Amino acid sequence: MKAYGRKFYKRSLRLMLIFITCSCLNINDSYGKEKIPLIVITDLYHPHQDPGDNFELINAYAMPEFDLKAVILDCYHPFRNKIAKNVSKGLWEDPNGPREPGMICVQQLNYIFGRDIPCGVGPLEQMQQKNDRMDDLSDFFNQGINLLKTTLEQSEKRVTIASFGSSRVLAVAFNRFPALMKRKIEMIHLSAGTGGNDPEYLEWNVALDTLAFVSLMESGLPITIYPCAAATKGVAEGGLSNAFKGAKDNTYYQLDDLSFVEKMHPKLRQYVHFVFTRSTDADFLGYLDRVDLPGSVALPQYQHVWETALWMNLAGRRLVQNPQGEVTIKSENEIETTDLVFGEGVLKCDIRVLPSGIFSYRENIKGLFYIYHRDNPARYQELMNQALPAFYTSFLR
Ligand SMILES: [Ca+2]
Numbered sequence: 483m484k485a486y487g488r489k490f491y492k493r494s495l496r497l498m499l500i501f502i503t504c505s506c507l508n509i510n511d512s513y514g515k516e517k518i519p520l521i522v523i524t525d526l527y528h529p530h531q532d533p534g535d536n537f538e539l540i541n542a543y544a545m546p547e548f549d550l551k552a553v554i555l556d557c558y559h560p561f562r563n564k565i566a567k568n569v570s571k572g573l574w575e576d577p578n579g580p581r582e583p584g585m586i587c588v589q590q591l592n593y594i595f596g597r598d599i600p601c602g603v604g605p606l607e608q609m610q611q612k613n614d615r616m617d618d619l620s621d622f623f624n625q626g627i628n629l630l631k632t633t634l635e636q637s638e639k640r641v642t643i644a645s646f647g648s649s650r651v652l653a654v655a656f657n658r659f660p661a662l663m664k665r666k667i668e669m670i671h672l673s674a675g676t677g678g679n680d681p682e683y684l685e686w687n688v689a690l691d692t693l694a695f696v697s698l699m700e701s702g703l704p705i706t707i708y709p710c711a712a713a714t715k716g717v718a719e720g721g722l723s724n725a726f727k728g729a730k731d732n733t734y735y736q737l738d739d740l741s742f743v744e745k746m747h748p749k750l751r752q753y754v755h756f757v758f759t760r761s762t763d764a765d766f767l768g769y770l771d772r773v774d775l776p777g778s779v780a781l782p783q784y785q786h787v788w789e790t791a792l793w794m795n796l797a798g799r800r801l802v803q804n805p806q807g808e809v810t811i812k813s814e815n816e817i818e819t820t821d822l823v824f825g826e827g828v829l830k831c832d833i834r835v836l837p838s839g840i841f842s843y844r845e846n847i848k849g850l851f852y853i854y855h856r857d858n859p860a861r862y863q864e865l866m867n868q869a870l871p872a873f874y875t876s877f878l879r
Contacts, residue, residue, distance in 0.1 A: 525647030572689025678713025
C-alpha cells in the first residue's frame with residue numbers, strides 16, 4: 483500500500499501542482515471560503531437514460547463547495563420516443579423510452595434540499611452549422627439558453643459551468659452572446675470526448691451534437707475537458723466498449739456495488755429509488771416522503787460512472803488513503819501529511835479538434851486548455867469503490 487502511495491504521490495506532483503494552480507483561481511472550500519457559483523448542464527431524463535446523470539446531480543446540491551445557480555437540461559428529441567430512431571453517428575437507437583427532460587428530478591432535489599434552483603430546457607435538435615444561433619426557437623426551447631444568459635448577467639462573480647451532456651446550449655449561447663460568455667465564465671468543465679488521441683471513436687457527448695462540440699472547442703472560452711471514452715489504439719475490442727473502459731486520460735470507472743444507497747439519507751434514498759423504478763406515478767414529491775421497505779426496489783448490479791472525477795476536481799476534493807488503509811474523499815485542507823493522495827488532476831495542453839468531432843491534445847504549459855489525467859485507472863476504480871459509500875451516505879447528515 484505504502485509503496486503504491488509514494489510512487490503515485492511522486493508521479494502526481496506535476497499534476498497536482500497544475501491542479502492547485504488552477505484550483506486557486508476558481509475553487510473555494512467549505513471552511514468559510516466563498517462558494518463556487520455553478521451552473522450544471524446535463525442530459526438528465528426521467529425515466530433515466532444514464533442513471534448516473536440523475537445520481538450525480540445530488541452532488542451539485544449537497545457538496546458545500548457549490549453555490550448552485552441553475553440546472554439546464556440538454557436533451558435530444560429522438561430519445562424522447564419509445565425507440566430512438568435515426569440518431570446520429572456514435573449514438574444508440576435506445577429502445578427504452580419514452581422519457582422527457584428531467585424537470586421532475588430537479589424539482590425533487592429542490593424539495594429535498596429546500597431550494598429554488600431554476601431549471602430550463604435547451605434546444606432538443608442538433609445545430610445545423612457551427613455558427614448556428616437557433617434564432618427561430620420558441621420561448622419554451624429558449625428556456626435553458628435564456629437561463630444561462632440571465633444567470634451570467636446577474637452573477638457578480640464569474641460562473642463555473644459543469645457540462646455532462648452535449649455542448650449545444652453552450653455553443654448556441656456563444657453564437658448569441660459571446661462577449662457575456664467571455665466576460666462571465668470562469669471555466670467550463672466539459673465531460674466529453676475520447677482520450678488517447680484516438681483518431682476515430684466518436685464519444686457519446688460529442689456525438690449528441692458534433693457541430694456544437696466543435697463550435698465550443700473553437701470558441702476560445704476557458705475549457706477543462708474530461709474525456710469519457712478510451713482510445714481504440716491497441717485495444718482488441720471496438721465499438722461501444724470504448725465508452726466503458728478506463729484510461730489515464732479519461733474518467734470512466736465501474737461502481738461495483740450500489741447497496742450503500744439503502745444507507746443514504748431517507749429522502750435521497752427515495753430519490754434514487756424513484757430513478758431506478760422508472761416510476762411514472764404522479765406523486766413524485768410524495769414518494770420522497772415515503773419509506774420503501776428494505777429490498778423492495780431492485781438496485782442495479784453495477785453502474786457506469788464518468789462524472790465523479792469532474793465533481794471532485796471542480797470542488798478541490800482528493801481521493802486519499804490514511805495509514806490505516808481507509809479510503810476517503812477529502813477537501814485539500816483536510817489532508818494529513820500521512821495520507822496518500824491518489825495522483826489525478828488537470829494538465830495544460832493544446833487541443834486540435836477536427837470537423838468530425840475527434841480531438842487530439844498535446845501537453846503544453848502555455849496551452850489554452852486543460853485536460854483531466856490520472857495515474858492509474860484500475861487503482862482509481864478500486865479506491866473510488868471504497869470511498870463512494872461514505873461520501874454519499876454523508877449527505878444531509
Ligand atoms: Ca450525461
